[in-house]
Amino acid sequence: MDKLKKTASPNEQQATVQITGMTCSACAARIEKGLSRMEGVSRANVNLALEQATVGFDPSVSGLPQIEDKIRALGYDTVKETADFDISGMTCAACSARIEKVLSRTPGIAAVNVNLALETAHVEYTPGNISPREIMEKVSNIGYKATLKEDRKDHVDRRVQEIQHKKWKWIISAILSFPLLWAMAGHFSFTSWIPTPEIFMNPWLQLVLATPVQFIIGWQFYVGAYKALRNGSANMDVLVVLGTSAAYFYSLYLTIDSLSMKGMNHTVEMYYETSAVLITLILVGKWFEALAKGRSSDAIKSLMGLQAKTALVIRDGKEMNISTDEVIPGDIVLVKPGTKVPVDGEVVEGSSSVDESMLTGESIPVEKKPGDTVIGATLNKNGILRIKANKVGRDTALAQIIRVVEEAQGSKAPIQRIADVISGIFVPIVVGIAVITFLVWYFWAAPGQFADALEKAIAVLVIACPCALGLATPTSIMAGSGRAAELGILFKGGEHLEGAQGIKIVVLDKTGTVTNGKPVLTDIVTTTGIAAYGKESAENRLLALTAAAEKLSEHPLAEAIVAGAADRGLILPTAEQFDNLPGRGIMAVISDQQVRVGTRRMMEDHQLDITEWTPVMKRLEEAGKTAMLVAVDDEIAGIVAVADTIKPTSKAAVAALHEMGIEVVMITGDNKITAEAIAKQAGIRKVLAEVLPEGKAEEVRKLQRNGTKVAMVGDGINDAPALATADTGMAIGTGTDVAMEAADITLMRGDLKSIPDAIMMSRKTMSNIKQNLFWALAYNTIGIPIAALGFLAPWLAGAAMAFSSVSVVLNALRLQRVKL
Secondary structure: HHHHOOOOOOEEEEEEEEEOOOOOOOHHHHHHHHHOOOOEEEEEEEEOOEEEEEEEEEOOOOOOOHHHHHHHHHOOOEEEEEEEEEOOOOOOHHHHHHOOOOOOOOEEEEEEEEEEEOOOOEEEEEEEOOHHHHHHHHHOOOEEEEEEEOOOOOOOOOOHHHHHHHHHHHHHHHHHHHHHHHHHHHHOHHHHOOOHHHHHHHHOOOHHHHHHHHHHHHHHHHHHHHHHHHHOOOOOOHHHHHHHHHHHHHHHHHHHHHHHHOOOOOOOOOOOHHHHHHHHHHHHHHHHHHHHHHHHHHHHHHHHHOOOEEEEEEEEEEEEEEHHHHHHOOEEEOOOOOOOOOOOOEEOOOEEEEEHHHHHHOOEEEOOOOOOEEOOEEEEEOEEEEEEEOOOHHHHHHHHHHHHHHHHHHOOOOOOHHHHHHHHHHHHHHHHHHHHHHHHHHHHHHOOOOOHHHHHHHHHHHHHHHHHHHHHHHHHHHHHHHHHHHOEEOOOOOHHHHHHHHOOOOEEEEHHHHHOOOEEEEEEEOOHHHHHOOOOOOOHHHHHHHHHHHHOOOHHHHHHHHHHHHOOEEEOOEEEEEEOOOEEEEEEEEOOOEEEEEOHHHHHHOOOHHHHHHHHHHHHHOOOEEEEEEEEEEOEEEEHHHHHHHHHHHHHHHHHHHHHEEEEEEEEEEEEHHHHHHHHOOOOEEOOOOOOOHHHHHHHHHHOOOOOEEEEEOOOOOHHHHHHHHOOEEEEEOHHHHHHHHHOOOOOOOOOOOHHHHHHHHHHHHHHHHHHHHHHHHHHHHHHHHOOOOOOOOOHHHHHHHHHHHHHHHHHHHHHOOOO
């Protein structure tokens, strides 16, 4: 597939298309190949387990309709959904025409019909590319109002319908095949004790029973085989059609030939049961497979289940209970105690505690007051909140989490290339082996025994179906990434889920990652002379000057100093000038006095003598505190110290990483003594201290020089370059959006224990994939020779083939029960 990669356009869009009609990995590979060759398509990824294609394309060259047309041209179909809306505000035919025109030009919408008389709109759209809420927004933007008519409770999931359809097909097929199977049992000596009704042995009855199974119930295989062959490839359907048709038509020949015999010969051995039972067993396997694949998306369903279905909105002074799809940014939403917050927003009135455990994993509710942000799907505990909706629909935090999980489940891990390559050549090779098997048996092993030779060839065709091979990787990726999401770990793609297993070094940012990120003021050391500047005590005067200077800084240490001053009730003077020196400190002019707060390096740069303060600095730093020198008018006036305590789980997480054979390195801009004190508390043996923000990425590169796989874990904007440089970037979910965007894995709970959990989840998933690939390949490697040697009846081959696919999916589903 690497040969098909193209350069992405700067205008590239991404679309997700649900596909029906795929039966095995050969189908997925053919669609992927066909889409990748389209003009304007830069990448295409087809996932057999999810039955969807993710396509990157330049809309100015090829749009979504052309992509869907290509999929249909390849012999498959795309899934469409419909939605009905009530439209208000239309006055004439020009209004309805305008709505139709705007919507029909919207990507993801296939067809629109607006009825002026009924004031309704019927829209056919591609799910995954546009939602009913976005359609309503489009209508609103052109001056009308659309309200969704569909009752979501009556909406039947497509997968549920498909599973029911497959269930009834195999049940009907089984009812028709049972007499044929009973008749077959009558031919074996070890089943002679089972009475077989004479009529079951009648070839004409067998013909009547087998024909609907072969050509009505099994028609899907003929359609699939025709479409595959028409496009110059072969898939599972080709193997099934070749095997079952050979058995059916040979039996039909024997049935007709029996007419030439004297009377009706019921003892002629037919092979109708071979074709009918094969089709039944394959359908049973497909039904089990669909059930299991449905379970593999349970993580997405559980995440979607967290979303509030309705919102109590205040519009024009009235309370309105509406669907969350209809909430628009700027709406005032009333959230009562015990109800879920429907959208992301800001509290404008009221106070309460909100349970955010679904997002952060923190069980203690968070107090909310006016000005605080709230996240959709969190639970309001005990007070009434009025919030202003800021992010709705696809923009909410939960919707973005769901999108990340969906994209991860739909992506490919590099290991899947093995299966893709094998699947591309597998079916033609199997057909060749089946032909050779027939010829060897007919001309050498059992000369002239056409029926025996045909039976062996059919067994080879059926046993070798590549379904298990195609499902081996995507089902494990789906189950693994889904389970990880339930544990608060978001992998952005299959490649990251695979890559995390090879991590040998984990680099941890200190502030906000190893520590809580909320330092507090701990010590104030000063000279008695500072009291001459005012009536306050020397400590309070020094703190007031320091806090006044630091008030203009956004650094977390500055916030701790200002908060410490506020706790003492100090009134801060106003800073007239302010200058920030990254990595060194700050300078300000306060009440005509020049105040400097910073590191030893800063004071030495200004030729200030810090000799007498060095022992005090060292003592504070050895205690894990960040000590800052304060100079007033070119004279050291004292020291303020701030401490950032480590997170309760940091030590356990570091110990877990060490047990896994992973080296842990802490990186920080703090001085070496303070950093080592924090590292010692956390059990970290290697520290990179006094590293400026721009130097973090370079330190990561140094660790990578010997080919070592390095993971970087951080939460701040200054960590983004290092996160992008590392082989695997992990962002603390409680950190900044920039860090999360740059990372490959997001740890939603802000807990360092998620790091070993993420790596272990990667290892378990890759182990599961390797198990699946091994058994899928071993199954065919062992099964084909056994079938060719005549030790496997076709119906047993069919049962084994069906079991192989189901076993692969069930093995993948074990990942959903992983406990870390």
